[in-house]
Amino acid sequence: MNAIDTWVARHRERAATLPGAAVPWLATRRHDAIERFAALGWPTSRLEAWRHTSLAFLEQHELAAPEAAPHPATTLAALRTGFDDGDHWLVFVDGRAEPALSVMAAVPAGVTICALSEALAHRPEAVETAFGTARDAAAPHALNLALCSDGAFVHLARGTALEHPLHLVFIGATGAADTHVRNLIVAEAGSEASIVEHHLGGGATLGTVVTRVQAAQDARVTHVKLQRQDERAIHLAQIEASQARGAHVASHSLSFGARLARNDIHTRFDGEGCEALLNGLYHVDGRRHVDHHTLIEHAHPLGTSREHYRGLVDGNARGVFAGRIIVAQDAQRTDAIQRCDNLLLSKLAEADARPELEIYADDVKCAHGATVGQIDEDALFYLRTRGVDETHARQLLTYAFAAEVIERIAQDSLRRHARATLLARLPGSALLEELL
């Protein structure tokens, strides 16, 4: 039912009602994008980048919106507890902005936060560059461009700072079996913001998400992506960042839900002295599958990158990590560390971790490593000799392993929220919580 032609037909049907339909450059890009998608088809394991995560099954996969869902207002209210009143909330239901639910606190002059649909309606020229094209895009990201129905547009003028986090909440309700959202974040020189994507909702849906970040000179952008969708959902996401001289980008990807989740995260240093943190945690169980593909391009000297990924893989699930760091010939005095560590929580769980360094410069400090292992028996015994029963000791060690990723989230309320979300997923959370 969902063969490539069906998606082409959907593009044809929806084109007139998608935001920016009357904007010529966008119509052209969408057209090119669906053509590219049709030409590529869903990626299969024959492609190196999709070796462990073939999407060929989507040719025949039945998608369905959930039959029932809590009212988005209820979901949002639950989410907002624990966050500061000053936070900003831009809410999307089934891929479209829901102004009635959004809560925007006052923002400083020079900061624009709005739905992409709104920007396209009033000032399409403001998003033209940031929007991107489907040239070189992988099939799911091309499909996203062709069909994206909304998303966030954030523009931070030179030197502005958003004090409180901006939350982009994507709730899947009963209205759509497939959603495609695109977020554009433009941070001018010296600006600063924390932006959090929450992906929630039920159903055997397919969702594509593309988030594009432009960090100009000395800008600081923190991006947190918290994916906890229905365990039948297909989630295909991309984060594409570029950093000018001295810019700092932190990406935290927490992947907990979905039947299949794929995140392609890429940042490129376009000037000297950039810094990037790629921090990630995934937890999969049952027959679920999660895949992170990351690429950090050190194209200029004096860049620093830190990449730390951890996975908890349970049941028959599979966790995939492939991280690449490219250090160009000019990128002298690069300092890069990349790690991916996995904890297998069952005999049938599987993890593939592949860190890769491609170094063309000669004066660099680079290290990488990956592990796939079980709970440390020595630590387990040590805890047991202190009276902690084996089950609780295992839970504690599992939580501690994962929590090290979460502790890298600098902002307090976000870190606490991430910690609580992780705890709620793990068995024994009551006992663990009591001791925190």
Next chain:
Amino acid sequence: MLKIDNLHAAVDGKAILNGLNLEVKDGEVHAIMGPNGSGKSTLAQVLAGRDTFQVTGGAVDWDGTDLLALPAEERARAGLFLAFQYPVEIPGVSNAYFLKAAVNAIRRHRGLPEYDAMDFLSRVKAEMKAVGMREEFLYRSVNEGFSGGEKKRNEVLQMALLEPKLAVLDETDSGLDIDALRIVAEGVNRLRSPERSMIVITHYQRLLDYIVPDQVHVLSHGRIVRSGGRELALELEEHGYGWIDAGAKAAPATGATGG
């Protein structure tokens, strides 16, 4: 009272303990000495319940219970404490969290009310002061990046907090300078009481200058080959362990229980 009777243990089919006998009465402190590889840590770990070692024979009776039938955590709750020769690092678990989990697990078992956060903190801080640990160690991951001496102090701290009935200290003195050694010894001496017994494993006699044992045993090839008073330790100090290995083969080593 602890009564170890003809204990045999092996790892991967290799025999390590070969018929070990030992009796430790309530309130007594016994020292176990012996060359490297003689089985001291194996004995300690078997007593604590490590299942990588297979008990292939013998029995351990502890106040009428079959100690070997209990899982490690139940031995701990019943009051057995092992100070590890190599304390384990647990990244991501703060020492404070770990200590509280341990203390409350044991208090729950003893039917005592669990500590609330404030009571616990003031208790821990007092004990830390006694073993010369700075407060920052509470907020660091368990043993992670601790020096050898800091790890050993952390073991003594746990012992003090858990108030065991039987404490086994596995080379807690190794790698300590004289000041640290004194603090560790004071920690042990403070806990000495008529209800509490201790097995102090050490490679060197110098610890016994500070902790005066009721009995000293010499372990060789997984058996106790000599038992005696403090003077035995001094003898070992003077002559080294060489003569033991020579003698162990000649003399049958059964019946070397204390008491």
